[in-house]
Amino acid sequence: MTTAKSTVTPMMAQYLEIKEQHPDALLFYRMGDFYEMFFDDAVAAAEALDIALTKRGKHDGGDIPMCGVPHHAAEGYFLTLIRKGFRVAVCEQMESPAEAKKRGYKAVVKREVVRLVTPGTLTEDSLLDARRHNFLAAYAVVRDAGALAWVDISTGAFHVMPCAGAALGPELARLTPREVIVVDGSEADWAGIVSDSGATLTTLGAAAFDSTAGEKRLCALYKVGSLDAFGGFSRPEIAAMSAVAEYLDITQKGNLPLLRPPVQEGQSAVMQIDAATRRSLELTHAMNGGKQGSLLQCIDRTVTAGGARLLERRLSSPSCTLTVITDRQDAVSYLTEQGRLVEDIREKLRGTHDLDRALSRLALDRGGPRDMAAIRNTIAQAALLPAGDFPPILEQAAQDLKGHDDLLALLDDALVAEPPLLSRDGGFIAPGYNAELDEARKLRDEGRSVIAAMQADFVELSGVASLKIKHNNVLGYFIETTATHAEKMMAPPLNKTFIHRQTTANQVRFTTVELSEIETRILNAGSRALEIEKRLYSSLTQAIVAQAGPLGALGRALAEFDLATALAHLAVTENWVRPKIDDSRAFDIKGGRHPVVEAALQKDGAPFIANDCGLTDAPIWLLTGPNMAGKSTFLRQNALLAILGQMGSFVPASQAHIGVVSQIFSRVGASDDLARGRSTFMVEMVETAAILNQADDRALVILDEIGRGTATYDGLSIAWATLEHLHDVNRCRALFATHYHEMSTLSAKLDGVENATVTVKEWDGDVIFLHEVKRGTADRSYGVQVARLAGLPAVVVERAKVVLEALEKGEREGGSGRKAIIDDLPLFAATPPPAPAQPKQSEVETILQQVMPDELTPKDALALIYELRGKLPDH
Template sequence: MTHTTLQDIISHGVKLTPMMEQYYNIKQNYQDHLMLFRMGDFYEVFFEDAHLTSKVLNITLTHRGKLGDFPIPMAGIPHHAANAYIDRLTSAGLKVAICEQVQDPKDAQGIVQRAVTQVVSPGIPYDLDRASSKEERFIIAAAELDSKYYLAAIEFSTGEFFGSVLNDRQSFLDRIRLISPKEFLCFKDQWREWPELFQLIEGMGIVKSYLAPEYFEQKHAGLYLDKIVPGYKRDRTLTKEAVIIGPMCALAYYLKSTQLQESFQHVKPFRLESDVQTMKASAPTLMGLEILPRHRDQYKDSVLGFMDRTLTAMGSRSMQRLVSQPLRDIPQIQSRQDLIEFFINQEKKHQELRDLLSDIRDLDRILAKLATNKATSGDLLNISYAVNKAQEIIKLLNAKNLKALPKLAPKMMSALDELAQEIQATLNDEIGASLDKGNLIKQGVNKTRDRLAKISVSAEDELVKLEERYRKETGISNLKVKSNNVAGFFIEVSKTHSDKMPKKFVRKQTLVNAERYQTDELAEFEKEMITAKEKLSKLEREIFQNLIQLTLEKCQDIQELSSYLGLCDAYQSLAQRCRQEEFIRPEIVEYQICHLEGAWHPLIRSTLKGDFVPHELHLDQECYFGLITGPNMAGKTTVMREVAIIQILAQMGCFVPAKKATLGCCDYLFSRLGASDDILRGQSTFMVEMTETAEILRHATDRSLIILDEVGRGTSTYDGLSIAWSLVEHFVNNVKGLTLFATHYHELIEVAASLSGAKNLTVETLNHQGNVQFMYRLIEEGASQSFGLYVAKLAGLPQQLLKRAEHLLLELESEEEEAPKNCKRSKDKNLTQLSLFPDQPVQEIPTYLKKIEKELGAIDIMHLTPIEAIQKLYEFKRHLELKHLQ
């Protein structure tokens, strides 16, 4: 439904009111934003913005008069509750321009001057105190050169600023999935270059913010980047990967243009990430294994949520980084294990640490508030509190050789200690202290401030004395000396006493039941009082701003302290959960092995309240492939998820859910679990499955952990079996990484048994006279039979249907046994496969199709393995998709 716009009204020649003309002129610069227009105690929105705001916030849509014959649609939100409303608007994917009154109405000649003072968006929260500690709102920008992808990301509320250089498109897309940004900066035609990226952006609900192409150019670095990352020119990694400076410039410009500031002292030094020392795992893998949550409301049901017992916002964010970036460096892993073991063994010290951490606020976001002039005295006091608690934490932990924690330089901590003392000596921490009341700064900090404060305090006493004197002079016992923001200071008496007032009392205002008067003495008193209060407020504000600037000068030191406290919190959180769940310290070795005794899935055992059958598993360099067969519901997938979770936890440096564990370090974790149709993108379950499998084949090494569940089930039985068969052979003979391959194709049991490096596994099942019992224990043998009908019975299928299915199964099994004897392939050459499509008129074949035809003609099918066929198919399909989108 279309609505009348202000532009439509103007096109009809309607003259605008001065206020609407002001609104229109400002709105012209923010046409893709919803503009909140300050009107007294409300923010108001007009025309199409009003319709949209009313719908998103579910508030009343009304009208504010007319322009000519056209009503002015309007909606409004109260200024005092704006934070919550603005947060809801940005959560809905909207960008909001906040237009404030920038002039005191008393000084205005005509309409009050207004201007946009801030722009907020899904990636830039309005109220930093409301921002969830578990949710980071990254904004990203990217560039491509010579098939390399350069990605830069910034999180405004915490100051995180980093980048990645990716060598292929799939890694680039996976990195975006893992970051899960709220906004993507791009220019208008960029989608033509990256159709797959824009499909991902749309699918993830990421908001696109368009900038002109020149803001992505490296030549503008001096204009936009210098004040945010002053030392970027000296960074050798950036010199080597200079292309990433373009996306960095775009991010810097976006911050400058939305926040209307030149510099942001809270933004951390840019870091270029490297995955050399970390295990690689894609976002779909981590989410599919439920290691990371797919959605915010699934946090508690993920491994991350299960292990997260942090007490601070910094700790929660550190925990997310530990889980999503497991290590490959064994000494680093062992250092983390040492720290967790220390906390587990030293339970008293562990509890002391938790007590010290419990009331520390989010230092990163406090710095963001300081840098954007939104800080309160409470924010500065919270920094001083954190510094004091950090000193106690250092004393508690520094005596130990805990290498996993960074060392904080004594000189730095001494400087922060001085800052904390200065904050505490300057600011009044009493409840109710504020700049408006003139009592924010402690007495003794500034002599002029103390004198002005004394005048303000004594003035209250003088006012009481003046009231008593006027009562005696007039004989009116209920005479009162009052003040308010409108009338200022005045003397008030009831109307019955107005004839008793002496001549020096000049009538100022008449009310229904009272008269108000002024005297020269009271007017002089008011002038002195206002002057003293204004001077006091101005001076206190200056002292407060100086303290903020002093704090910002120590910004990097505070960020280093924040990182230290976050890591302390994350590691103690892991220790807390490991102690509660009786996890053990795994042995991490150089060679490839996965040896587990008494292992369990942590989330499932917690849900079952301990009623969980533990598993045993042994894979190593000699026997690295496990083919798992057995019925549904017996626990095959649980075992595979469990192994992946244990590997992630181990390479995080954490303890693991097992009685004993010996593990090697993996370079990649791959998983293909379940089926997720992508019908909207024209991809079937089977196509998605084959695409993901092809990706695994391209990147898997003999140092990888590979989890595959039911590959090949999305097509016909023999097609699926042949693909699964060839995959088994390829993983065993070529890849040789630790692999768990679950399948319903029992024909593969003999294949695995015949291959050196492979073995059969099944989840033990007992069948006594048709009564099946799942034992949930993993044993080294192939499944003896299928239990599909039994599972169907458990699912509640009707008895009549089950009997019919059992009869058909017996017939089919009988026919299968006879088939080799009776089956004869038809020799009739006239039998052809029916076409699914009607005859089409002959058309000229496009060049790119001729190229594919030529490549197909050059393939020797007799010497092409099934794996190579899958890879070729994937390449052809990708090429066709790109051509289609062009």
């Protein structure tokens, strides 16, 4: 938006100039106690926030649209706008109106954008989920090699890893960042992948991704001469980290957050799980997109925000390194035998605060005295954690809890027990900490008692009992009385003492020389006390930030204790066992259970039927059985057991032996992808193709009903070929569920395939699901019976039986083809639904119909019981 500055007011000219620098963001322009928006920003914000759209002044002959929000409530509005896809530029007043007037009567208050609020750069508690990370990621490509860097500025965590373009989707699905940065001009290449992850796509110029300049930028950020101390980073990794640092510099306006040294990750170090598999297994989000019903929600027993974030990271990135897995298991195993210790630790952890985020806010100058108190209280609480003969991972964490005595003593001496939220409110420095502050406070506070004594003196002098000394921001301190008594005070001799200042409708206001002098002393003391507190706040912040490294280690230690005790508590209360994890290709589960389904059944008082799964001798199970029998649950639960085991948790089973799983692929259930014009069958084929092209011999693959979305023989042939490829080429461990019973013959042809089925029982035409998995094949699918259970009209069920019998007869007799069988079926109209069968009345029922209970004597009733028992068929 451009305009000749001579046609607008100085303030509007300032607004337009600042807005021109941030065309892609809503400009929150600070005016006193409000953030104001104008022109198109106002129209968009008013609609998004559902607030009133007004107008202010004219521009080019038309009204200027305007809306505004109170500055003290701005955070809530930021969150709404961010969720609706907006970015916000926060423009603050950099001086007071009084300071501006010193430059000239018409001088405009200086304003600057101090921060860009974007999805990946949030730090405020009210804008974040305390139990989840808020990652900002950047993807860089240098000479056909890619790398992904990600940061959570609310905690300071900074990571980087090599990442080929084909792996970007799975990695974003693992991290679930809120915002992803790519180089300008490449957005078309990555928009679909980023959108699938739920993140916002942001572009930066190529200069931000320059690895040579980026290395210098990162060295300056960490104040080091070389990045070698942090690891040997490749050019793409440096480029990705550089883009993150540049974007933070842009959005935070040079006030960079407190970032920990970057940590290199390797793809081979963690289990690879693609986006479709994560959705299918509902690891951190249920199918409806929420946390409720997910595995994360089911197993989360953590009591701190840091522990909850660590749990999500471990669950999203199960380890493939045996030593790491074993160390984590040792910690949980030790704690499962220390019930009292676990409860003591968890009780102490409940008293801690979110150390990482409090530290980050203070470093960004967005914190307050309560963040300092949170750090003080957390250090003190950490010192109270009980000791134990801990295994290595917890012993290291226990060491990191120590060494904070000096900072604790400083904060204990400096802060009151319950400080206010904002430093500008004052009153957070404890009495006795600073002599200069105590002196200013004494004068300020005693000044109030002096005013009260002075009011009593004036009442006695004037003889006006209703006289009051009051204060406002315009007049300062003044004497107020009613108009009735004012004449007396303005007449000699009182007029020599009381100086008239103002007359209102019902009151007259005076001052005195003595009152003016006291006012100056009191006001100076109050502002001086506040300035001293602000200075002390700054020095305390510096002292805390100087200890960022040890405090970060303390935060990680508390999270490690929280997660280990939470997993131990889960294992004990839910009867989970420690799995044996090794380098073999074993996969033997005894009494395995699906943790989420079991928890849901427990609420209804129903038992979960546990099942075994053995893929060691025959690495592929071909699973048959009817719908609703529990095949999908069985498939998913075994994948979840591998994930839980390799994240370091115990598992819901009576016994488990799992050879390290490098990848998990799940294709269980599917739906249309209408946005991309793909049918259910196409989605199924795309996901199956990804599995067959990527799965290695250490992968675990679970597949359900491959080929069901097309013609019978087409589907059977696809499923058949897929199973053969998994067996001969991928050579992975797999659970393959199908309704194509013809495939059961593959077990005789392929050494690594074994048949299994989910058992059912048929009773009086109904099917009863036993949910038990055993070796063998299902004799049929029971589809018609399941349809009946689902509530299909009886006439449809009966017709289905007729068609099924004809088709099966044709298959058995080797007829002249399916069309001939179909043509030979009797017409629907010619086969009216059979009348409901009248149940034959038993002899017992006949006798009972003739009995009049009210006329029976006790002796007759007993004789009747013997008679009825004698009529029973098995008597």
